[in-house]
Amino acid sequence: MPDAVIYVRVSSDEQEREGFSLDAQKELLREYARRQGITLVREFIEVETAKRAGRPQFTEMVKFLRKQARGKDRDVCCRTILVEKTDRLYRNLLDYATLDELDVDIHLVKESDILSPDAHSSQKFMHGIKVLMARQYVDNLGEEAKKGMKQKAKQGIWPSKAPLGYRNVDAPDGKKIVITDPVNAPVVARMFEWYSTGRYSMDEIGRMALDEGLALTRESKDSSLRAVVQYMLKNPFYYGEFVWKDETYIGSHEPLVTHELWDKVQQVRADRRTTKRRKSKREFAFSQFIRCGHCGCLLVGELKKQRYVYYHCTYYKGKCPEPYVREEVLDEQFADHMRSLAFDDQTLSCIRNLLMRSQADEQHFREEAVNRLQNEYRLLQRRIDIMYADRLDGRVSVEFFDEKSEQYRAEQRRLKQTIDEHELANQSYMEEGIALLELASQAGKCFKDRSVTEKRRLLNLVLSNSTWANDELTVEFRQPFDTIALGVRQCATEKAAGVDSGDLRLKRLRE
Template identity: 55%
Template sequence: MNQNERERRHAALYVRVSSRDQEKEGFSIPAQIKLLQCYASEAGFNVAREFSDVETAKQAGRTGFNEMVAFLKRSSACRIVLVEKTDRLYRNLKDWVTLDDLDLEIHFVKENVILSRDSRSSEKFIHGIKVLMAKNYIDNLSEETKKGMLEKAEQGIWPSFAPLGYLNVEGPNGKRIIEPDPAVGPIITRIFKWFGTGNYSVRDVAKKARDYGLIFRKSKDPVSHATVHKILRSRIYTGDFDFDGKTYRGTHTPLVSIELWERAQEVMDHRFEKRHRKVKHDFAFSGLVECGHCGCSLVGEIKKGRYIYYHCTGYKGKCPEPYTREEVLEERFAGLLKRLKFEPDVLAWVKDALKQSHADEKREHDEAIEQLQAEYTRLQNRIDAMYVDKLDGRIGAAFFDHKAAEWRAEQDRIQRRIQQHQTANQSYLDEGVQLLDLANRAHDLFQKQPPNEKRRLLNFVLSNCTWKDGELSAEFRQPFDMLA
């Protein structure tokens, strides 16, 4: 393609930061746009549109990303996307599949990679590994957030948004705490008193609460009986709270006594004990396979007390698919997983490619850590200088305590961010190799796992599983489809 033809090619730019913190760490929107514009100019592309997002990609549905997808679907002239690197474009698998269906040419500028439908299978496979690593990275960030919440819980502070009846406020030490809502708190107390008498159902109590004016905080809609049920089960109104499977002694003001809360639990348990059904069996493939005749699910059923058979639910009418023994399905799935096998030389090549990718990733994390450490030192210098001012009488003790607490909280946040980058540095390569080893050992693992783990493994590797006339068909998820 000559230069004149390239000049007529249009490209869309996409930039994203996953949090305001990244704005401070050198990943800002303007910095990304400048990089991509320079690249477009050098490559001779016309920039048709620019799209940006400042939010997490834990869930698909980003505004700028969706606008770009809609634009690319409308515009046949623009089939090129320019982006800084893999985790700027998509950090979950749904985004990857969405763009893959559009037949685009995607330039990952910092990674020096261009992907299109004509790219080699090895390039696509390595790219798939990077997407999975990006998804794993944001999962790691979620874990770090959870650690911070756990620290607050251990201090007796409710670590999330205030439930109905409470408000989020700033405590005396600068930490966010909860305190009773003067308007809603008394209604919550009444809810427990009404239900504790045993004379009202949850629906009755919900109606009385609505009559007293209980509404949702944001939508202003009247509360539902399901919300009242949740309130009655929530321990937080006693002054204690449950978080991450443990009960903590809270420091906030209770709205009901422990005795009243326990009375409400007794009433609730008595009302529902006859309606509770326990799942007796954990079938390995229930809900995993669709019937190829009608699209309904295949479900497990025990016959003669010990044999497990699968059959179509028949929700759409009588289905011709006969019952199938679990052993037959297991044999078919095992046969599919057996196709996931690396030759030793291929495995070594892919691991080398991952190491090269890891070097680029490590350099970027190191740069971010250096900037964060500089920011930490700057804040410490501020605290030290302000302490001297306090000793010299230029500022008061109260002002010093307030500002020092604010800056130390910021230092704590910086330390957590440094730890996140260090963890990502250490785990990127190890987890990539673990992913490859999983693919290589999938067949052996499958045969040794209990039913729930078999289902989890199959869900990770396969999709669109159907059973028809005794034959199993399934698709391998990316990047495993490159290996099968």
């Protein structure tokens, strides 16, 4: 009788309090294990949104499975995961790769699918595409949250963590707002005054602020004290404006310094800049985009005889054996890599049909979630109506009615927002995923005829790293183009072996 673990994830703290999603997933997986004769040895329960950083229970499960894999008796060690469906297990493609390295069996119970280490490559590819689609759906939910944050910005409310010298608090209407910190705000104001005199460096101002008790927080462990001070001194938030998503808004918060003082600080900063970047007279398509495969330095472009463009290593680390290379050679090899993202028309059509069919199951699950939320909304409304009748009859006081009804209406507003986010996200994520596949298939055709600027933009979108060595260009695709490239290679391999990939995938979908 095989051993297994179950992994359950809910998407919010509210779901944890309601208990609906947790209990439903656990009951489904336990019943499945009972029917299949599987012994459950551990349960990992995760309460967190897919967009939030860190999943401690997922990490704990990976550690447990790795420890099991190191056991001496591999016939009895746990090598199976039971999970409701794809988007409950994976947050991104890195999670998918992590589990793939463990060589475990994954039972996707609601999808009636079992992914094992010896599964066919086409099955793994389609599973990777489903992971990609789940990620697309989560990103669309995130877009709705971003819209809410932009709306706050338009109202003059800073929609994120308050800068040093301010605090985040709850306003009477329930909104998060920013107010001055009575302890730190005066010190921050003095930092601007100190720097405006021109007598102190940023390091000195940082140390002076620390001496006055200001806890200068670093964005990362690699940030220097100078970098933290510089970020504060150039932040327009302190004179009453802020920038959110490249747009400037007038804040509703209280400024710590005047606009004139802030301008003076910027002038002192500008006067201290003694070096300026030199701009190249000509823009090269691949300059500083490729690294040398021998020494790791960047390749830069150089014009020869006013006609020919060559690329060579910067030799920053010393002598390098890599010779010059013509731009035309790099251009052709980049185009080849872009063409490697293209499915043939038959396979692309097959994948499009598969994804649209699999969307029907996902649509059903989401409709169930929306229906549940709508039922909860109506239940709260009935409670408000009954309580209002009790108030009219004198069975409850006006104060009690006002307090409870406001709690219920606040919960209704939360439910309505969640319903709207699901409905809006569900409208486009699958279409956008299919459009992404079609875009990838057209990348090779588009690349050759583009301008220098457009080529760089396309390469930045599709590739994460490029290296050149021994007359060969090696690239790494960004997500999700890495999954698409893998799928194209698998399709080509099956076609060379005489396997009709499209018929095979359609047959598996029907099964």
